[in-house]
Amino acid sequence: MSYLDNIRTFVRVYELGNMSAAARDQRISAAVASSRIAQLEEHLNVRLFQRTTRQLHATEQGEIFYAGACKIIDAVEQAEADVESVTRTPRGSLLVAAPLGIGRRLIAPLIPKFKDAYPLIDIRLRLSDRALDIAGEGLDIAFFLGLPKDSTLKIRKIADCPRVLFAAPEYVARKGWPKSPSELTTGTHDCLNLRYPGAPEFQWPLKTANGTEKFAVSGPFESDDGDVLTSWALEGHGIILKPVFEVQDHLKSGALVPVLEGTPPVSVQLGCLYSHRRHQDPKTRLFIDFLARPMAQAVAP
Structure with missing residues (x-):
């Protein structure tokens, strides 16, 4: 087994703090990852990690070895890149x-x-x-x-990616056309929000007569999958902010229509x-x- 493979595995275990996660990252079994760390520790005659039930923490020797190990990997990868550049x-x-x-x-x-x-x-x-x-x-x-x-x-x-606010005709027929961005924050209209764990408070940046303003929109539907939000919009559940390229087919077919075109979202x-x-x-x-x-x-x- 390559000493360099052992070092690569050690670096990923150190960075992820978990043997199983590092093994998945390296596309090896947890047993192989553990064996590589054990071989390194035997070779160096030190303990590189303190093991707890769920996580690993580097020892002082492990911290020192990590700094050197990163330099080794960087040097090897740079050498490989140099060779690839020459050989094309x-x-x-x-x-x-x-x-x-x-x-x-x-x-x-x-x-x-x-x-x-x-x-x-x-x-x-x-x-x-x-x-x-x-x-x-x-x-x-x-x-x-x-x-x-x-x-x-x-x-x-x-590239700069233009975005649009849109809704299904069914939604507009039921709730009416929003007349100003403030209606997105007061509960007059339902907004479909993209949220995920750790995401900041969601705001939509719109171009207004006063320049770019951020609106803390609200609504009953949220998801961490943007395509789920598009599906909800198509079903008439609310207004969504999306890059044009993601919904252009729906816009062309009329399944979705732009709203608040006078105060469009800022490009992203x-x-x-x-x-x-x-x-x-x-x-x-x-x-x-x-x-x-x-x-x-x-x-x-």
Whole structure:
């Protein structure tokens, strides 16, 4: 068993604080992960973790070894990237995350085409509308809509993505057309909100005569899945804020209609995040460059 594999497993156990989670991340069994840590401890003649029922905590020696282990992995990955740049045969895997709407509509259809162009690169796609911990989850690239908070990561802007407020004709017939954004906050109209554990208080930024204003909207329906909200809107349960590209077919068919067109939502940034370490990885650059143009074209008004 490779000593480098042992070090990689140790780093993920340290970062995730859980042997089973690290094993899943490495695509190995928990028994193999435990064996790798045990071999490292035997080799170093120290205990790297204090084990409790549910979690592992690094010892002082483990903290010291983690700092050095990261340098080793960084050096190996940089060397591999340098070789790939020269040989022009990038290989390996990329763990990519994206919100559900972006992932299903924009990214997933492009991955088979990328694989045809670069058959030695495997893509592991994870879709979720929740906030992601890029380092903690071992992600290589994370696509986003909005303004990411983590300033330690590199950002690649792809496009400005226009958004719209819309509802089903059935809803408008029942509740009437909203006349001002204030009706979204007083209970006059029902808003469908995207929320997930740990999400901040939800507000919709709308363009008004006074500039951009944020409205703390309310309504009886919430979900952490944006497509569920679209389904509820189609059934006439409320008003929703969505990127145009996600609902344009429904808008064209008349199944959904724009509301409050005089005070539209602010456009949102579509982009991706990746660590500074991944910036030099040819796989990362190739994947982002391959997807950037068709994604920008897809969200263009």
